[in-house]
Amino acid sequence: xxxxxxxxxxxxxxxxxxxxxxxxxxxxVIAKAGKPYLDLLPHRELRRKRKPGRFKGRIKIAPDFDATxxxxxxxxxxxx
Numbered sequence: 017x018x019x020x021x022x023x024x025x026x027x028x029x030x031x032x033x034x035x036x037x038x039x040x041x042x043x044x045v046i047a048k049a050g051k052p053y054l055d056l057l058p059h060r061e062l063r064r065k066r067k068p069g070r071f072k073g074r075i076k077i078a079p080d081f082d083a084t085x086x087x088x089x090x091x092x093x094x095x096x
Contacts, residue, residue, distance in 0.1 A: 027044075038058050
């Protein structure tokens, strides 16, 4: 990801182009008097508020979910 800094006047005349760059992942900083002033960011929809319990009764966890095989533990502890 590259970072691009443009002055305010240039940003006004190239706004569409700069917007496309931002949506492609580039960082665009708009400068005023040669100093960073604004960051141009893509719009993201606000996340909906999380509703706990939405999947209650629909998710099954295996009975041995918390059981870690001894060979896996040994690998993490450097025993092999």
